[in-house]
Amino acid sequence: NAGVTQTPKFRVLKTGQSMTLLCAQDMNHEYMYWYRQDPGMGLRLIHYSVGEGTTAKGEVPDGYNVSRLKKQNFLLGLESAAPSQTSVYFCASSYASGPSTDTQYFGPGTRLTVL
Amino acid sequence: RKEVEQDPGPFNVPEGATVAFNCTYSNSASQSFFWYRQDCRKEPKLLMSVYSSGNEDGRFTAQLNRASQYISLLIRDSKLSDSATYLCAVNAHSSASKIIFGSGTRLSIRP
Numbered sequence: 001n002a003g004v005t006q007t008p009k010f011r012v013l014k015t016g017q018s019m020t021l022l023c024a025q026d027m028n029h030e031y032m033y034w035y036r037q038d039p040g041m042g043l044r045l046i047h048y049s050v051g052e053g054t055t056a057k058g059e060v061p062d063g064y065n066v067s068r069l070k071k072q073n074f075l076l077g078l079e080s081a082a083p084s085q086t087s088v089y090f091c092a093s094s095y096a097s098g099p100s101t102d103t104q105y106f107g108p109g110t111r112l113t114v115l
Numbered sequence: 116r117k118e119v120e121q122d123p124g125p126f127n128v129p130e131g132a133t134v135a136f137n138c139t140y141s142n143s144a145s146q147s148f149f150w151y152r153q154d155c156r157k158e159p160k161l162l163m164s165v166y167s168s169g170n171e172d173g174r175f176t177a178q179l180n181r182a183s184q185y186i187s188l189l190i191r192d193s194k195l196s197d198s199a200t201y202l203c204a205v206n207a208h209s210s211a212s213k214i215i216f217g218s219g220t221r222l223s224i225r226p
Contacts, residue, residue, distance in 0.1 A: 035216075040123070042202065042218035043159070058213065090158055102147050102206060104214055106158040 002026055004107035006091050012113045013081045021076040021110050023091030031094045032074035033058075033104065034066060036087040043090065049074055050097070081114045088112075116141055119205050121217035128193060129225055135189040136220045138203030148186045149204040150177055153219065159202055163188075190222075198224045 004025045013019055023032065030051050035043040045058030049068040063085060065077045074093075078085060088111050092104040121138045128134045140148075147166060151159035163170050165186060169178040176189040186205075190197055200219040207213035 033214075040218060043216040045213060045215075048213065097206075102214065103149065103161055103164055104204075106160070108158050 004093055004105055006107035006110050010111045014115050017081050018079050021089055023074045024072055025093040029093035029095050033092040034076045035090045038087050083114045086114045118215045119203055119217040121203050121220045125221040125223050127223045132193050133191045134193055135187055137185050137187045138217050139185045140205040145205045147206040150188050151202040153200045153202055193224050195224050
């Protein structure tokens, strides 16, 4: 049982390049999330999904797109990377929402640098 | 006002001491509260969840004060290995499926 995994672990992009971050979970969780974490800013929600085929915007969605074609996978795309998107990206999943089912489990993170 | 606020610290305490820090939240309707621990350059890991008045797990106690809208984390007999950043999280006002995280409190335990 691997839990939540993320690929890649590290990436360096040039401004304007595109990339996709992959998150996978094997816990049969319905809900999945993408966060970014910057120094002193805590975790900020980018997009989330409450089930296969559904996505919704979080707190800081601009410049990112997501897709949830399979229940176990949640992809985060950067169409045209900017230096402001240099950050650590965490994926998380939870069984559902509501008390006792909304605990989020995190992947190990992806460190992205945009030059 | 931020939805979830924490004192960033750092809290620097000697080994064996008791340390406590608070987290305030703005949504009086929140039902789910969490404390996560995050080590440097690692992912957050769940320390405790709180759905009623409080929770205790060994040396760690979380208390919820709904009237004043804060949760606290108490660490007794602190160990060097407790050094980390502690993140408070609360389910959001607009959507129960969203959890809002505080910026974290840094704790450093000295020998």
